Amino acid sequence: MTRRRTPAAGPAAGVHVGSAAPRPRSAQGFGVRLTAPLLMGSLLNPLNTTMISTALVAIGHSFGIGAADTAWLISVLYLASAVAQPVLGKLADVLGPRRVFLAGLVVVMASGLVGALASGFGMLIVSRLLLGIGTSAAYPAAMAVLRDESRRVGRVTPRPVLARLSFAALGSAAVGPALGGLLVTFVGWRGIFAVNVPVALLAFGAALVWVPADPPRARDGQGNTPKLALDPLGIGLFSAALTVLVFFLLRLTDPLWWLAAPFAVLTAVLAWWQLRTPRPFIDLRMLAGNGALLRTYARQGLSYLLIYCVMYGFTQWLEEARGYSSGHTGLLMLPMSLTALACSLLGARTKSLRAPLTLACGLLMAGAGILLTLSGSTPLAVLLLAGACFGAPQGLIGTSNQAAVQAHAPPEAIGSAAGLQRTAQYLGAITASGLIALAYADAASDAGLHLMAAVSVVLGVLLTVLTVTDRALRARA
Template identity: 35%
Template sequence: MTTENNSGKTIRFMAPLVLGNMLNPLNSTMLATAIVEITGAFKQNLGSGALLIVPLYFTSAIGQPLMGRLADLFSAKKINILGFLLILVSAVIGIYAPSFNWLIVSRILMGLGSSAAYPSAMTMIRQRYAAMGQQVPSVALSTVAMASQVSIALGPFLGGILTESFGWQGIFAVNIPFVIIALLLSYNNNNYPESPKAKTGLDVPGLTLFSAFLMLLLLTLLYPTYLYIKLPLTILLLLACIYVELKHEQPFINVRLLAINLSLSTTFLRQIAINFILYLVLYGLPQWLEQSKKINPSRVGLMMLPMSAAAMVVSLLISKTSKYIHLLIFGTLCITAATCGLFFLNHNSPVISVMGTAVLIGTAIGLLTIANQGTLYAAAPANQTGTSFGLFRTVGYIGAIVAGSRLKHEFHNGATDQGLHQLTVYGLVACAIIILFMLPAIFKKMKRI
């Protein structure tokens, strides 16, 4: 009976955390098959769809470490609930948006609200099992990770079905039942211990400078005009951010950690390039399929499902291996081959060749995700694991932001074959970056042998 009671408490404890961690990747990937419909409805060019992609990742890049710090300062449970409420407001604004700009506001709120889920979940899991005097079971952590993987896999397919059945508003409306269920499960749930108060406050100067740097970088990428003003200002803000963070006891971005740990910093740089390719394909391919090959959204979503499923299945199959360098090498070969394959796609290409390329990219993403997480865990100092994984999420969002800016420019006049091939060039540059920053890990491994 006690075991059954404990099992029931664990399920109730984990359920809202799992739901929360599904919403950021779900809302990221559902949009992929709805962009053509949305831009058409508001009479925007297809490239403007990036203005719905980038804000979510911009606010997530800032929101993840911010919400994590707020969870430490106040209460992880309260921050988790705050996140759900912001998602609810975001969904309502999205459904009834009178203009394209209101959709952008909705995506900003979605990015901020969904950023609360991961850091608050990790904090609550750690606190619950610490209060019980137990080690955190691996199944708890893997369940949260799997929630994100499942959402990524289902997002394009679900987005296509919702868009075709209920219009583009469906991808916003689907959040409402998720949030209501999560709030009901969270209400009066005594399984969540109260967070201990943090000893130091929020690094407001670091947060402000990093946000300003990221905003100016974003504007430079999306609107590459007046570069003689924007580029120097961007560099100055970055230098100011670095200087302030080096002086702070509990920095918003731990710059010193990056400076002294080569394995850690090269892992982050690889992750930027990996996410750049992932989101180029995840958003670019559906738009190209809908416009150039005239395929309806639900079929496009179905065609993208094997890519995400491949990433999820591969991640599961190799999740227990510790041969991260082998995974890194094989994953890099796969993603380079798949990116080259995009060059050979055109509007006359058979569907099977498109799906084959997508599955190969999904396989590569699965391999590289596990490899990068493994090398990150090995490189991160034991007393700064949480900080390191928070930065890992942030740099991943930067890769997505850069991908969104490229999509805006190359698909400005429509998702054409030429635009797809130009995106492929950027993808190959990212492959070169992955290879370059993989070399230190290989050399380190060879020295041990």
């Protein structure tokens, strides 16, 4: 549908109606200088979620621990990120996105130093915890910076700008295994922690120079700055409930069923408080009345449960069961990385939601079916094909679900809605960690890989049904 252009109101309308003079470049907004530091900061979290996949075996050998213990390096980052993303998003709204963005990068640099100099496995856990918190500031802060820029220039954020943010996240996640393998081969596993320091430092310097200062916070009628509305009780209950859930998921080999009681209590109290407080951490009323958004979160969680089972489970099997080095494993995962990058571009360009998501479901089930047939004598070409089958869905699912959130979330709540989308993704990843620990125990094996593949096929069928029956996906993005 064609819309007539109307003159912008207020200071953003820099040209009179009928004037042929072009808008000044500074008024057009969303330039490279503004978006470059946002892209650099936003790639750190997804990069670190996947880069460690080819270093887990080396770390386990260095400290004499097995796959069940190294899985904590995966889960602690996801737990921190699942809680920190929506919290830091709200902080960016009330304190200013530039401040939150820069503070997050400082925490990232500190986490890189702690991990690179770690003398014990516990220090690596601390490093990943700090890394999850620090990197979680970038994406919600970047969205808030773009929102402020929209207000300044008087127009909405262009879709190509949002697509570049999505591409940065997907691209960095896709190249993570290959980059991690190269770092482990030539530098050692400490390199995957140390590399965060120069990247965060570069993003910090660029943001300090190019990202505009935060606008002053609004004041009330008496000239006072309003108090922060962060709902600390809601944040605490949400964090506690997620922590209990993660402890349960990581002990699937010997389930701690007694954790069900505190989880149920925490969840019930959280729901009661969120419905009672005027400014809740999670708007349950909005979610209850928005089935399309809830189904998007369910698709995101299920999809990344399948993807990360391969990202971590397949790479460990390649190293321990097939005997490939970290460097060779990274190269074997390269087809997955390349197909993910290519499909992220295609997914950002398409206006359909159902078609790319349905295709992604089919590829996920095909990849899981291939994993069911793998053994020590499987040809190299089949291993490469399996990786490619899981790479394409990364690009298609990431961009399509992001478009679905933008389409179905209330405009005034797009920041918190995007944060909850990331939380759903992290919960899928945490569940994948528990499944890997259940399947492999102390070492990767053919039987463990086949168990993960069988579960993935069942989940793939469920994901396909959830996708093709969702009437909200018939709308164009």
